[in-house]
Amino acid sequence: MSLTLYTNPMSRGRIARWMIEETGADYETVAVDWRAKSADFLAVNPMGKVPAIVHDGVVVTECAAICAYLAGAFPEARLAPPVDRRGAYYRALFFAAGPLEQAVTSRAMGWEAADPQKQGMLGFGNYDRTIDTLEGLVSAAGGGWLAADHFTAADLYVGAHLSWGLQFGSIPKRDAFAAFVERVTSREAAVRAAAKDDALIAEQAQPA
Known part of the structure; x- marks a missing residue:
């Protein structure tokens, strides 16, 4: 299983990270720069918007869709009713x-x-x-x-x-x-996700 989150910590991507943290799944984070979106990211979401996830090759965009998808993909987390x-x-x-x-x-x-x-x-x-x-x-x-x-x-x-x-x-x-x-x-999971995004903000603020 592979799960990648494309996000920016000052965006709706915080919602998607929180949702992933609730599932307990392992995942990779790819930070997307507002100023220069890479060709690799635009291949994932031509809209150039975050968040987006890729789960075992399946691309999902739009926050509500990501939440609904992950709830179904990880039923053991009980993030959806029957x-x-x-x-x-x-x-x-x-x-x-x-x-x-x-x-x-x-x-x-x-x-x-x-x-x-x-x-x-x-x-x-x-x-x-x-x-x-x-x-x-x-x-x-x-x-x-x-x-x-x-x-x-x-x-x-x-x-x-x-x-x-x-x-x-x-x-x-x-x-x-x-x-x-x-x-x-x-x-x-919410506290954990917020801490990771806040750390990413601090990291991005550091001079190159």
């Missing part, structure tokens, strides 16, 4: 990958539609409704998890978005969000 109970799991994963990310990005760019008819053309409708829906999902979990009686990739992916959004102010501070972030980011 197949017949994955409705809430897929809903949370792809709500965060679609409406939530679109809503947050659109607001940051100043792209908001006040007209309800135009909102209907958008995948997220409007920012406030998206955030309220997210709060409903997280609040329904109480002190537990979004999609099962144990931590899954859905908790990781939603938690990563919340952690980032609360840190940079793109998601409003709400008690349910803060409690959920604390719960997921205190996991051993």
